[in-house]
Structure formats: C-alpha cells, structure tokens
Amino acid sequence: MSISRPPPAGGCAPPGKWLRTAACAAMLAVLGGCRDTGDVTGSINSGGAPPVAESQSDLRAEAADLGKRFDSNPGEKSVSISYARTLRALTQYSQAVAVMQAAAVKAPSDLEVLSAYGKALADAGQLQQAAEVLSRSYTAERPNWSNMNVQGSVSDQLGDHPLAQKFYHDALKIVPGEPTILNNLGLSYALTKQLTLAEQTLRQAADSPRADARMRENLALVLALEGKFAEAERVERQDLSAEAAADNVAAIRQMIAQSNSWRDIEALDTKKRHAKSKPSAPAADNSSPPAIDNPPG
Numbered sequence: 001m002s003i004s005r006p007p008p009a010g011g012c013a014p015p016g017k018w019l020r021t022a023a024c025a026a027m028l029a030v031l032g033g034c035r036d037t038g039d040v041t042g043s044i045n046s047g048g049a050p051p052v053a054e055s056q057s058d059l060r061a062e063a064a065d066l067g068k069r070f071d072s073n074p075g076e077k078s079v080s081i082s083y084a085r086t087l088r089a090l091t092q093y094s095q096a097v098a099v100m101q102a103a104a105v106k107a108p109s110d111l112e113v114l115s116a117y118g119k120a121l122a123d124a125g126q127l128q129q130a131a132e133v134l135s136r137s138y139t140a141e142r143p144n145w146s147n148m149n150v151q152g153s154v155s156d157q158l159g160d161h162p163l164a165q166k167f168y169h170d171a172l173k174i175v176p177g178e179p180t181i182l183n184n185l186g187l188s189y190a191l192t193k194q195l196t197l198a199e200q201t202l203r204q205a206a207d208s209p210r211a212d213a214r215m216r217e218n219l220a221l222v223l224a225l226e227g228k229f230a231e232a233e234r235v236e237r238q239d240l241s242a243e244a245a246a247d248n249v250a251a252i253r254q255m256i257a258q259s260n261s262w263r264d265i266e267a268l269d270t271k272k273r274h275a276k277s278k279p280s281a282p283a284a285d286n287s288s289p290p291a292i293d294n295p296p297g
Contacts, residue, residue: 056090059086059089059090060090062086063083063086063087063090063092066079066082066083066086067083069083070083070099074102075102075103075105075106075107076103076106077103077106077107077110077112077113080099080100080102080103080113080116081100081103081112081113081116083096083099084096084097084099084100084103084116084117084120085116087099087120088119088120088123093120093123093124093125094124096120096123096124097117097120097121097124097126099120100113100116100117100120100121101117103116103117104117104133111137111138111139111142111144114133114134114136114137115134115137115138115144115146115147117133117137118130118133118134118137118147118150119134119147119150121133122134122150122153122154127154127157127158128158130150130154131151131154131155131158134147134150134151134154135151143170143174145171145172145174145175145178145181146171148167148168148170148171148174149167149168149171149180149181149184151164151167152164152165152166152167152168152171152181152184152185152188153184155167156184156187156188156191161188161191161192164184164188165185165188165189168181168184168185168188169185172185177204177208179204179205179206179208179210179211179215180205182201182202182204182205182208183202183205183214183215183218185201186198186199186200186201186202186204186205186218186219186222187202187218189201190221190222190225195222195225195226196226198222199219199222199223199226202215202218202219202222203219205218205219206219206235213238213239216235216236216238216239217236217239219235220232220233220235220236220245220248220249221252223235224249224252224253224256225252225256229249229253232249232252233245233246233249236248236249
C-alpha cells in the first residue's frame, strides 16, 4: 500500500525517500511483520541528505557538469562529494557509491569522505558495508550526529532496533530536539511496536518549527495504528486536502482490519498494563485483561 503524497519539488527521492520508506516499513512491520530487504527504515533522513533541486533537469545538468570535473580528476574530494550528493538526489545510488569509493581510495582516513561514502552505501542498500564505513566516519573527539542518525537507520534496516535507538539517543545528546532524529527514533519505536513511545516522539518531531510534511505523515500513521483515526486525519489535513487525508487513513484502517497483527498489538498492550498494575502478592485472577484503548472499528 502506498500513502498518497505528492513527491517533493523536482521529484527527488532523498530525503523524502528514506522517510516515506520508513513510514511504510513501520506500518508493515507493525501490521504484518513484512520486511523490505532493500530499505526498511531508510527513514531515515540523515540530516545531511541531498538538498532538493528545483527540477530533475537542473539536477541532471548539475550531474553532467560535476561528472566532467570528476572524470578529469577522479577521487578529488570536494568534486566527489558534490557529485555523489547530486547522484543520490537523482536516485543513482550505485553510481554515487562508485564515485565515493574512488574518493575513499585516495583518502581512506578522511572523515568527510567516509561520511559521504557511508551515506551513499546506505542509500544503495549495502547495509553491512555502510555500517562499517560509518563507524569510521567520526571520532569521540569529533562526533557527528548526522552520521549517527544514518547509523541508526542502517541498524533499524538490519533489524537491530536497540542499537539503532542507542545511535539516535547519542545523536540527540549532541543536538537535543533535532526533528530528523526524533522522526527516525519514533519510527524505530513503531517498528518495535512501542506505539505510545512512537507517538510521543513523533509529536516532538512534528511540533518542531523545522518539521515537514513527512514527519506529520509519520505521526498520522502511528496515530492510525493506535486506532486514533480522527486525530490522524486532522494531522494529515495540515498538508493534504480533506479527501486525500480521509483516503490515507481509510487505507491504513483497511490494512489493520485485514491483519491479524492488530490483535497481537492489543494483546501485548494489555499484557504490559496488567503487569504494571499487578500487586506484589496477587490473588488468582481469571478475568480477561482490559482491551486496548480506541480499537479500530
């Protein structure tokens, strides 16, 4: 299922590609446990993702110019980084990897080169290699929150959500309240079915003055997963027409209705509530646990 959303100006995938893919991945993971081997939480906006150009033609012209400059001096640092960034904006991820690989051969210890190389690898879905390169892209003395954010994305895609969340928390220590990190952290919580935490975190991201439509879309997604359909529509209407917002929420609601996983979420939620309210020496209680708030109708 795809959520209705016009592409960003120029039709560029990053940074929106990661965020929208993450939203879909979160929904699929919570609803049916499905996994996209290509880009699971790609969510995740690195904070250093390519800027959106005015049009695809502008990007292609820029790539052509940078390509000529790169060909005249393969691996030159500044041209390689700019060229790879433009290629990523054109979703030419494999070529971006090749460009940064040439730069990394020339400067294997340069932190900026390793940063751009690791992000290109992450975009291309070469996750294990991205994780290894990104681990060398900053030092304790020179931490890089943007790279930590991408490391979190990669770890989420590899299924190591606790490690991903550690990266996000470490990044937030450097830039508290950074909405791109909060967005990714919220989606990571959604992937682990911690919907209350996901909502709280995505609300923080969406409340930021620098929040964008994608963050509000992710919040609406989690609200719908919690059964808060009316509120999800209100959030969607900040960026979409009333009809498109209703269609989006209806589509999510239909997926929930068709999935057995809602019952899994409900059972997990009630189990947690029951455990928290359980006295130290409880009497036997054979009654059914309370149902989750706002179940989907």
